[in-house]
Amino acid sequence: MKIVVCVKQVPDTAGEVKFKPDGSLDRAAMETIMNHDDKAGLEAALRLKEQYGAEITVVTMGLPKAEDVLREAMAMGADKAILVTDRVLGGADTWATSTTLAGAIRNLEYDLIITGRQAIDGDTAQVGPQLSEHLGIPVISYAQKIEVEGDSVVVERQYEDRYHVVRAKMPCLITALAELNEPRYMTPGGIFDAYKKEITVWGRADLKDVDDSNIGLAGSPTKIAKASDKVRKGAGTKVDNLGAAEAADYIVNTLKEKFVI
Amino acid sequence: MALEEYKGVYVFAQQVDGKISNISFELLGKATDLAKDLNTEVTAMLLGKDVKGLADQLAEYGADKVIVVDDPELEVYRTEPYAHAVCSIIKEFKPDIVLYGATAIGRDLAPRCSARVHTGLTADCTVLEIGDFPLTVAEGQEQKHGQLLMTRPAFGGNTIATIACPDHRPQMATVRPGVMQKIDKKAGAKAEVIEFNPGFTKNNCYVEVEKVVKMVNDTVDISAAKVLVSGGRGVGSKENFALLQDLADALGGVVSCSRAAVDSGWCDKDQQVGQTGKTVRPHLYFAIGISGAIQHVAGMEESDIIIAINKDASAPIFDVADYGIVGDLNKIVPLLTDKIKKAQEEKNQTA
Numbered sequence: 001m002k003i004v005v006c007v008k009q010v011p012d013t014a015g016e017v018k019f020k021p022d023g024s025l026d027r028a029a030m031e032t033i034m035n036h037d038d039k040a041g042l043e044a045a046l047r048l049k050e051q052y053g054a055e056i057t058v059v060t061m062g063l064p065k066a067e068d069v070l071r072e073a074m075a076m077g078a079d080k081a082i083l084v085t086d087r088v089l090g091g092a093d094t095w096a097t098s099t100t101l102a103g104a105i106r107n108l109e110y111d112l113i114i115t116g117r118q119a120i121d122g123d124t125a126q127v128g129p130q131l132s133e134h135l136g137i138p139v140i141s142y143a144q145k146i147e148v149e150g151d152s153v154v155v156e157r158q159y160e161d162r163y164h165v166v167r168a169k170m171p172c173l174i175t176a177l178a179e180l181n182e183p184r185y186m187t188p189g190g191i192f193d194a195y196k197k198e199i200t201v202w203g204r205a206d207l208k209d210v211d212d213s214n215i216g217l218a219g220s221p222t223k224i225a226k227a228s229d230k231v232r233k234g235a236g237t238k239v240d241n242l243g244a245a246e247a248a249d250y251i252v253n254t255l256k257e258k259f260v261i
Numbered sequence: 262m263a264l265e266e267y268k269g270v271y272v273f274a275q276q277v278d279g280k281i282s283n284i285s286f287e288l289l290g291k292a293t294d295l296a297k298d299l300n301t302e303v304t305a306m307l308l309g310k311d312v313k314g315l316a317d318q319l320a321e322y323g324a325d326k327v328i329v330v331d332d333p334e335l336e337v338y339r340t341e342p343y344a345h346a347v348c349s350i351i352k353e354f355k356p357d358i359v360l361y362g363a364t365a366i367g368r369d370l371a372p373r374c375s376a377r378v379h380t381g382l383t384a385d386c387t388v389l390e391i392g393d394f395p396l397t398v399a400e401g402q403e404q405k406h407g408q409l410l411m412t413r414p415a416f417g418g419n420t421i422a423t424i425a426c427p428d429h430r431p432q433m434a435t436v437r438p439g440v441m442q443k444i445d446k447k448a449g450a451k452a453e454v455i456e457f458n459p460g461f462t463k464n465n466c467y468v469e470v471e472k473v474v475k476m477v478n479d480t481v482d483i484s485a486a487k488v489l490v491s492g493g494r495g496v497g498s499k500e501n502f503a504l505l506q507d508l509a510d511a512l513g514g515v516v517s518c519s520r521a522a523v524d525s526g527w528c529d530k531d532q533q534v535g536q537t538g539k540t541v542r543p544h545l546y547f548a549i550g551i552s553g554a555i556q557h558v559a560g561m562e563e564s565d566i567i568i569a570i571n572k573d574a575s576a577p578i579f580d581v582a583d584y585g586i587v588g589d590l591n592k593i594v595p596l597l598t599d600k601i602k603k604a605q606e607e608k609n610q611t612a
Binding site: 225251258261 | 313337338339340341344364365368369371372373375377379381382383384385394395396409410412415416417418419420421422423424425426427429465466467468470471472473475488489512531543544556566567568570574579580581582583584585586587588589592593596597599600601604605608
């Protein structure tokens, strides 16, 4: 079985969020990590590999430094890694990103493509389903359990108040939830090997069946009209050093003032 | 693409098990505003099996027209037949705007459709309005009017972006549940019902739903509650959530939680507030033992009054709280519940 796993390098929003003096986000100063949902997708692929045997290729699109997440993926056990990077691909929205990834993946053989549900920087959850459409294969989003039976996958697909057990013929694309599993750590040997392995770097010319008008900023149907860092409501009153009873009285009085009680 | 051929504001009217989801009414409320600004009509797309009878409900909440696609293939949600139906409607009727709920269905269906019809899609919008793009123009630059401007938080709620789709139609967005307001119900309103069936031919993209497993759900919808008593990691145990439940009961509220409480197995996923949970804007929000990660704050910061109780004086939740109390929740919360009950009793006696 051949599995392609799409991963994204993202700023670590759960770590320390850093701001510039003007109050805007200082992205460059923040740690980058492999996106959580993607890492769960990779872990799911590694477990399928252990169970059924598989070759895992990780693909990312990003800046050259996105190589870091590919090394991490190989240290966890991925077999091959492809970095799709080119100046003309920059500024892509989800439509152009999925078009680009489709152009890269058309060069590969695959039975299964696994992406994370969404990335923590954009939170759109759009690239997986869009990629599946560009490739003309079924999508199963929000996977909380993945099994392989012969030439099919059987997936528990999560909804708000239920899940569906869904069967699809491969090739198929699955988007993984972070709660799917607990990703393994890199092993020291794995890290050592990962730096010996070669990463394939593809640019615009390597994309298959992709029109120039459909990539990068110019090929993105959505355009940013305005972007700003959120101005948060300032902190209110904070009381410290009150005993529990005084604290409770303080809240009760506040609720009375606000006519809640 | 002749953009001016595209007219009308369309809403994907999500239904599950023959019951229209609340988000569909919220979308119709927003669509009504947008249609007024554009001097056009609101159309609901109603997909499913034996769903025609639901059209009147959509009319009562603002739909001028309802396009019904009724087919056995649409009984249970599956991406491919739903995407085929929606994309066929888009091709046939050429809507200017299509809105979907940012639900587990909408966030799967809408991107699949956007890829198929080659148009943009903006995720998880919290503000939608009609305006100009670009907002301001340089000399010689063309400005388009009557564009859908879609505003959404990103980066865990730390940045906010307004996005347009000036050169492709329809303009499409998924909209975060719990944010848009329904219109007042117009009892007895009727919509023009159009039955449309594009025909369904099985292909490789059809999947089989072998089983539907419903989670036992006796909890109240947190996004509808006026008072939420929310707990996080600092609550410490499942048993301790009883303290929060008592407080919520005293105030006629509902217990919600942060992601940490779900991950620890103390609460159900549908009680979770935040980026990967629900967006809430109650009148009163208690954040108890919640540190205030940005992903959580993104889901609750629009609450009218936020009261935080946390023993860590440096917890970021205090940056968004209107009233912050540094202290031990185990001591404060039971006392608070008692005092609230007493205050209510006194009020009832004097009333």
